[in-house]
Amino acid sequence: MSKTVLIIKREYLERVRSKWFIVGTLLGPVVLALLVIIPVVVMKLSSGQKLMAVVDCSGQEGLAERVVEQLKENKIEVKELITGSEEEVVTRQAGLNTEVEQGKLLGYVLLPKEMLSDAVVKYYAKNVSDFNLQEQLKDSLSKALVAQRLRLAGMSQQQIEELNRKVKLQTNKLEQGGQARADYGQTFVLAFLLMMLIYIMIVVYGINVLRSVAEEKQNRIVEIIVSSVSPLELLFGKIVGIGLVGLTQLLVWLLCALALPPLFAGMLVSIKSFLPSINLSIAIYFFIYFVLGYLLYAALYAMVGSMVSNEQDVQQIQAPVTILIVIPIILNQFVIADPSSKVSIVLSLFPFFSPVLMFLRITVQTPPFWQIALSIFLLVASVFLFAWVGSKIYRVGILMYGKRPSLPEVVKWLKYT
Amino acid sequence: MTTAVSLQNVSKSYGEFKAVDSLSLDITSGCVFGLLGPNGAGKTTTIRMIVNITVPDSGSVYIFGEPASAKLRSKIGYLPEERGLYKKMKVREQLLFLAGLKGVDSKDSANRIVTWAERLKIAEWLDKKTEELSKGMQQKIQFIAALLHEPRLLILDEPFSGLDPVNTSLLMEVIRELSKSGVTIILSTHVMEQVEKLCDEICLINKSRKVLAGRLRDVKSNYGIRKLLIAFDGGDSFLKDDSLSVERFPEHYELNISSVEQAQQILRKAINAGAIIRKFELLEPSLHEIFVNKVTGVDG
Structure with missing residues (x-):
């Protein structure tokens, strides 16, 4: 030994x-x-870089502004907002395409005329496989659309904000003996x-x-x-x-x-x-x-x-x-x-x-x-x-x-x- | 005369390969024993079985009359052919560690390390890192490591390889001293001159079997072929005989002969032919020749 x-x-x-x-x-x-x-x-760095444009052909007053606001909530910055009929924006769209091509813009969303009734929005980008981003877009656009509909139904801005308020999730870890402890990750x-x-x-x-x-x-x-x-x-x-x-x-x-x-x-x-x-x-x-x-x-x-x-x-x-x-x-x-x-x-x-x-x-x-x-x-x-x-x-x-x-x-x- | 090591009908295989095949040999206590054989003959496996690193498949190994076992390890010193040391360790630390594994207490081994290092002229290197030492110096350290526990049986596998002539003589001297003091030494080497200078007994193994064994003197005198050296002035026509194998050197001739009578015949012929004999000598076969002949199968 x-x-x-x-x-x-x-x-x-x-x-x-x-x-x-x-x-x-x-x-x-x-x-x-x-x-x-x-x-x-890495997450912080990549989240600060989302630049987009919005092309509004819906003819709905205030809708584009709501979209911009909601996108901002999801940390997507709108660089440019273009308004006009679908025929009018064709040339501007070509300019946006070049910007996306050159990487100056991540992409842009086009709000069509029938947006309110059809609930369809077009998204143009080089990379269309970033599902996380697409979820954020969907979330922002849906919220903007709901808010627009509520506004048209005659609700005040305050009421709309009240209705849209998000849930805050408070996590508690259950430990032995059933004791709960606040947990922040x-x-x-x-x-x-x-x-x-x-x-x-x-x-x-x-x-x-x-x-x-x-x-x-x-x-x-x-x-x-x-x-x-x-x-x-x-x-x-x-x-x-x-x-x-x-x-x-x-x-x-x-x-x-x-x-x-x-x-x-x-x-x-x-x-x-x-x-x-x-x-x-x-x-x-x-x-x-x-x-x-x-x-x-x-x-x-x-x-x-x-x-x-x-x-x-x-x-x-x-x-x-x-x-x-x-x-x-x-x-x-x-x-x-x-x-x-x-x-x-x-x-x-x-x-x-x-x-x-x-x-x-x-x-x-x-x-x-x-x-x-x-x-x-x-x-x-x-x-x-x-x-x-x-x-x-x-x-x-x-x-x-x-x-x-x-x-x-x-x-x-x-x-x- | 007691027997230090006795192998009885020992065999060892690795898969299909038979490394040692029913080998029996006895090593007399206190002698220097030469274990000879070409590469891959089974020498290292034989030695490993004596040291109890490997166990034979069949047969038995006895060391000083006891069956080989782990507890006899403290009586055996071993210098393997392929050797190494911990490169990053200091020489003294390393020797203390290796002696400790043999069960020597650190105070004793500290003294012995100094004595042996001085004897082998390497004392000034004891506090250096091993990697700073030359190959020859490392070899002397390994030699010391095999001796620190004062073993009664010392096994040296190619102890002189890589040593310069000065260190070779130094090591030979130490080996003779150890032998005189009663240590049994097994020497495995390819250099037959060293065997002739050191060994009392030898065993030659080839292809995992024993082909020759005994006291060196007996092995030589029992060996059939002898050599005749002859130097003379005059014509060499008397040597022109198909039954004779003659080697010509600048100053003399060497002939393989089978008996003393044959030598007499050649002498008679030479005198009849008018040659003036300057030198006429019957040579003992060298171990080198015996080795080559036995291994290549030219003879026997």
């Missing part, structure tokens, strides 16, 4: 002392913050951040195991090591040592997160309502799913790492394992949208996905306890299974050089004594 401790110590110290660890620990939170900030910024931000964190940590430290195994094999020191300890002790020490580096990094972040708020208390008060609060149970689940997910993927990465003899093959062989953990990241939207659907339940129980998806469900909408327990049970069983298979292949693989083995060859390795 003391030999395994020596291996754990070496793997741990080599990494914790490295520049890579210090830079990674400092940059980690920055990268996570960017993951949240970038989409928001923190749940989503928190769930997304923690999911990305657990995913990144598993991949980064899993690939660390792969590199470490492949490196020892490539520089051939592995033969000296296994003449002193068993391959199993070496593999175990390696996975534990590298895993402890990951936990150390998490601990550093946690301590910083606990220490920082009091320091910047004043600055934080204003945005405090937007900061997600992490409760103890989520922290515990994070720990459980990170540790088990890491162990499962570390066993897989170690297994494939022991099969290859050169750097090029290392790049290639990690792909299948990495894809396995990218899949739940791709699927996370479905799970967030409906965390308790059958698909979500099945996906989140699958051991290779559960560290990401079951944990995501826990943060979004805590599932029944039996599902959590089942996923942990399946995960633990898989860790044992793949640690067993992985160690059998590792034991043979680290001493085999030459061409990359085929799958049938690897299966044969399982039978070697």
Whole structure:
């Protein structure tokens, strides 16, 4: 056992002392913050650029103005308003077409003469597949049309505004014991951040195991090591040592997160309502799913790492394992949208996905306890299974050089004594 | 004389490939044993079974009378042919780590590291990173790593490859000292001169089977073909005989002969032909020739 401790110590110290660890620990939170900030910024930037024109052939007094007003509500700016009969505007329309062509305008809407009766509006643009924009247009135009009809029916401006008033949706997250808590999207931000964190940590430290195994094999020191300890002790020490580096990094972040708020208390008060609060149970689940997910993927990465003899093959062989953990990241939207659907339940129980998806469900909408327990049970069983298979292949693989083995060859390795 | 290592009918296959085929050999305690054979003959697999990195499919391996097992690892020092070190680690740290894996406590190994580094003239490099060392220096570090736990059995796979002549002699000297102090040494190499200089016993394996084994002296004297060296003044017509294989050198001739009687005959012929003999010597076969002949199948 003391030999395994020596291996754990070496793997741990080599990494914790490295520049890579210090830079990674400092940059980690920055990268996570960017993951949240970038989409928001991109959305802001793209929403400020919607310029349009309105061509009014309806002959309805005040309709075009209402349309412009409603478009403004949806953040669509009207650059030009042209009024006249359909014959009169033909030449102006040609000018608009050129402007759209040159990209000066996103597009323009034409309010035809029969708009009030037919409720049809024509939209001209280069890109007609932006459904989001089209929904906004429909929404604005319908509201303008309704307002126009109400006006014609003799209602006052004030009455119309009263009738058109929008509903404000106040979201409340129901927690255990039926307590409701006002929620302004923190749940989503928190769930997304923690999911990305657990995913990144598993991949980064899993690939660390792969590199470490492949490196020892490539520089051939592995033969000296296994003449002193068993391959199993070496593999175990390696996975534990590298895993402890990951936990150390998490601990550093946690301590910083606990220490920082009091320091910047004043600055934080204003945005405090937007900061997600992490409760103890989520922290515990994070720990459980990170540790088990890491162990499962570390066993897989170690297994494939022991099969290859050169750097090029290392790049290639990690792909299948990495894809396995990218899949739940791709699927996370479905799970967030409906965390308790059958698909979500099945996906989140699958051991290779559960560290990401079951944990995501826990943060979004805590599932029944039996599902959590089942996923942990399946995960633990898989860790044992793949640690067993992985160690059998590792034991043979680290001493085999030459061409990359085929799958049938690897299966044969399982039978070697 | 006790036996340090004994292999009894040992076989090992990888899939269809038979790496070692019913190999039996005994290594006398305290001797330097040469394990010889061409590339791919099964030497490394044999060594791995002795070190207990791999387990034979059939047959048994005994080390100092005990069946080979993990607990005997602390008695064996191993320098593999394909060797490496952790590049980023400092030399001293690395040696402490490797000795620790063999169960040496750090105070003892710290002292031994200094002693051995001085003996191998590499002490000033102990606090450098391994990647700064030349290949030859790294090899000396690996050699030290195999010795720090004071093993009773030392296995050296091509220990001299890549070393300059000065370091080769230094290492040979150390190997002789170790042997004198009672350490059993298994030496695997392709360089037959080194075997002749160091080994007491040898075993030649080819295509996963043993083809020759025994004390080096016995192997040589039992080997059929001998060489006759002859140098003379005068005509060489007496050597023109189809049954003789003659090699011509600037100052002398070498002939393959099968018996002492044949040598006598040739001497008689030479004198009859009026040659003035300057040198007449029966040569022992070199291990190099025995190796090449056995492996290429020219003989036996």
